[in-house]
Amino acid sequence: MAEATKPQKVFSGQTLAQKLLARASGRDDVAPGDIVIVNVDLAMAHDSSGPRRWKPHLDALGATLWDPSRVVIVSDHYVPAVDGESAAILKLTRAFAKEQNVGHFFDMEGICHAILPQKGLLRPGIFVAGGDSHTPHAGAFGCYAAGFGATDMLGIVVTGKTWTIVPETIRVELTGSFKHHVSAKDVMLLLCRELGMDNAFKAIEYGGPGVAGMSMEERMVLSNMAAELGGEVGLIAADRVTLDHIRAHGGETSEVDLAWQPDPDANYERIVTINLSDLEPQIAAPHSPANSFPISHAAGVPIDQAYIGACVGAKLEDLHMAAQILKGQRIAQGVRLLVAPASSQVTADAAADGTLSILLAAGATLLPSGCGACAGMGAGLLAAGETCISTTNRNFKGRMGHSEALVYLGSPYTVAASAIAGCLSDPRLHAADLAGAA
Amino acid sequence: MTGTAQIGRAFVFGDNIDTDLLAPGHLMKLSAEDLAQHCLEAIAPDFAKSVQPGDFVVAGKNFGLGSSREQAAVSLRLLGVGGVIAPSFARIFYRNALNLGLPALFCERADKIVQGDLLMVDPVLGKITNKTRGETLVCKPIPDHLMAMVRAGGLIAHLKTNAAHRDRA
Numbered sequence: 090m091a092e093a094t095k096p097q098k099v100f101s102g103q104t105l106a107q108k109l110l111a112r113a114s115g116r117d118d119v120a121p122g123d124i125v126i127v128n129v130d131l132a133m134a135h136d137s138s139g140p141r142r143w144k145p146h147l148d149a150l151g152a153t154l155w156d157p158s159r160v161v162i163v164s165d166h167y168v169p170a171v172d173g174e175s176a177a178i179l180k181l182t183r184a185f186a187k188e189q190n191v192g193h194f195f196d197m198e199g200i201c202h203a204i205l206p207q208k209g210l211l212r213p214g215i216f217v218a219g220g221d222s223h224t225p226h227a228g229a230f231g232c233y234a235a236g237f238g239a240t241d242m243l244g245i246v247v248t249g250k251t252w253t254i255v256p257e258t259i260r261v262e263l264t265g266s267f268k269h270h271v272s273a274k275d276v277m278l279l280l281c282r283e284l285g286m287d288n289a290f291k292a293i294e295y296g297g298p299g300v301a302g303m304s305m306e307e308r309m310v311l312s313n314m315a316a317e318l319g320g321e322v323g324l325i326a327a328d329r330v331t332l333d334h335i336r337a338h339g340g341e342t343s344e345v346d347l348a349w350q351p352d353p354d355a356n357y358e359r360i361v362t363i364n365l366s367d368l369e370p371q372i373a374a375p376h377s378p379a380n381s382f383p384i385s386h387a388a389g390v391p392i393d394q395a396y397i398g399a400c401v402g403a404k405l406e407d408l409h410m411a412a413q414i415l416k417g418q419r420i421a422q423g424v425r426l427l428v429a430p431a432s433s434q435v436t437a438d439a440a441a442d443g444t445l446s447i448l449l450a451a452g453a454t455l456l457p458s459g460c461g462a463c464a465g466m467g468a469g470l471l472a473a474g475e476t477c478i479s480t481t482n483r484n485f486k487g488r489m490g491h492s493e494a495l496v497y498l499g500s501p502y503t504v505a506a507s508a509i510a511g512c513l514s515d516p517r518l519h520a521a522d523l524a525g526a527a
Numbered sequence: 528m529t530g531t532a533q534i535g536r537a538f539v540f541g542d543n544i545d546t547d548l549l550a551p552g553h554l555m556k557l558s559a560e561d562l563a564q565h566c567l568e569a570i571a572p573d574f575a576k577s578v579q580p581g582d583f584v585v586a587g588k589n590f591g592l593g594s595s596r597e598q599a600a601v602s603l604r605l606l607g608v609g610g611v612i613a614p615s616f617a618r619i620f621y622r623n624a625l626n627l628g629l630p631a632l633f634c635e636r637a638d639k640i641v642q643g644d645l646l647m648v649d650p651v652l653g654k655i656t657n658k659t660r661g662e663t664l665v666c667k668p669i670p671d672h673l674m675a676m677v678r679a680g681g682l683i684a685h686l687k688t689n690a691a692h693r694d695r696a
Contacts, residue, residue, distance in 0.1 A: 136593060137555065146683050150690070167556075174556040222595040222619055238597045238623035240682050286543065287589035289618040316591070319592060321618055377543065465552025466593075485547040485593060492569035 106292035109233035126305035134220030137166035140185035142239035163201035187453035199432020202226035202400035209340025213327035228312035263299025266364030267493035274500035309407035395508035398429035402480025416506035421511030429456035535581035542587030548601035580607030591620025628681035632664035
């Protein structure tokens with residue numbers, strides 16, 4: 090993929106966001122508040138935000154894509170088609186990808202944010218512009234990955250450039266290591282409460298030994314939900330784990346990419362430290378991810394549905410977490426457990442390693458890969474008065490169906506435990522494997 | 528009057544008005560015009576019917592959080608909303624709003640405006656006159672060249688207008 094050359098010169102006191110924006114704007118250094126024009130290395134959009142919004146304007150302006158080899162289109166919102174309108178949107182998207190020779194087109198293979206790393210398209214240092222608010226997901230790979238609306242994306246795919254304001258950075262330092270049945274999702278639900286969701290025009294940078302000890306899929310949760318904090322990006326500097334993941338997925342990288350680190354004396358607006366060893370499973374109550382508290386404060390609320398889905402919550406490791414709880418168990422009478430893996434590759438991997446059998450034996454219903462009910466578009470929507478616990482990232486009023494539905498957010502462990510109990514439930518009480526877990 | 532001021536009534540909302548309230552996900556296949564009729568209905572069922580062209584949406588912090596969907600800003604503009612006034616905006620919404628011709632004004636003391644107040648708003652001067660209360664509030668000015676794009680109806684309309692001017696020249 091796009092080449093990310095070594096930083097030319099090391100300036101003291103630079104955050105990772107500053108270094109990445111200096112590179113993208115071709116400057117030696119940048120300061121928070123500077124407005125910079127950046128070169129985009131990779132532009133990504135999906136069936137809802139991309140071609141169907143761009144095409145009429147491209148036609149009217151007589152414009153074409155600046156560099157089709159750097160454009161990624163993923164059909165994930167309206168998949169699979171459920172009616173004439175969604176079928177037409179998908180048809181238009183396919184035709185556009187063909188007409189414009191889009192370099193990377195993935196039709197019904199999974200959610201765009203899961204697809205980018207799975208296809209080896211990310212590399213530390215690059216600037217990724219995505220037509221979706223969860224684009225910060227890719228920041229787990231040390232990319233400057235930010236979300237944009239369709240008009241901004243139209244400008245980007247025509248010119249290869251956009252502008253941004255260099256953000257102040259909030260550093261989140263993670264220490265310690267997770268206790269059993271606590272995960273990155275719990276960190277983010279805690280952070281939504283502690284930092285609030287009003288951090289627009291700021292960068293979130295995660296680091297510390299707690300991050301170093303996490304898998305890439307768990308790091309992606311931190312970066313993904315930087316969006317919920319209101320951040321422009323959720324950055325994690327690359328390490329060996331990052332490079333190994335890129336290589337394992339056929340991507341290009343080299344040791345040079347490890348140079349993209351924040352300076353030890355970087356100037357942060359704020360530094361918050363969380364000791365993972367002290368963290369309990371968290372849950373967010375309707376209608377905001379910031380309305381969160383430890384699961385022990387909410388246990389017992391009856392549920393109708395448990396949903397394992399979305400870019401943030403249906404990766405292979407998320408399914409593994411759910412299976413750990415559900416192994417040999419059965420979901421409660423009257424509760425439906427829906428599983429929409431983040432990509433068809435995840436479904437295949439979960440089938441191959443036995444995870445899928447565990448989920449299905451427990452009573453789960455397998456859904457197609459896509460944004461699905463998380464975006465209010467696919468199967469699994471809720472009726473008025475129904476309660477759902479979900480591994481997704483947002484529980485805004487009306488997002489997952491009826492505006493009078495109630496959605497709680499939790500980790501895959503917590504969602505699986507709640508499906509068994511029929512009510513919001515602490516995964517530490519349900520763990521089939523807890524006996525052996527000290 | 529500077530010629531850039533607009534007059535309208537205030538429709539007041541709280542903090543964290545998200546994009547699912549502005550443009551519900553399950554209705555995103557509707558036409559933009561039909562979708563706009565559902566704007567904010569989950570918290571203000573009569574909003575789309577009662578808002579008049581030129582009226583203002585006044586809100587608390589972090590207006591427009593959530594999705595990148597432009598329909599959130601488009602719906603407000605199609606209902607004729609003259610601008611959104613709030614102490615802070617979600618980043619993507621803010622960019623979308625200006626790109627789509629909807630003025631978004633940072634105003635620290637938006638909380639002093641009450642439902643139904645008559646406002647005279649000048650985005651270029653950064654001045655909000657509350658005619659009902661006889662108060663003046665400051666907001667962050669939007670530079671005139673950026674307001675030219677906003678007034679044209681957004682970035683694409685602005686590009687088309689400029690292209691038409693070039694063709695005539």
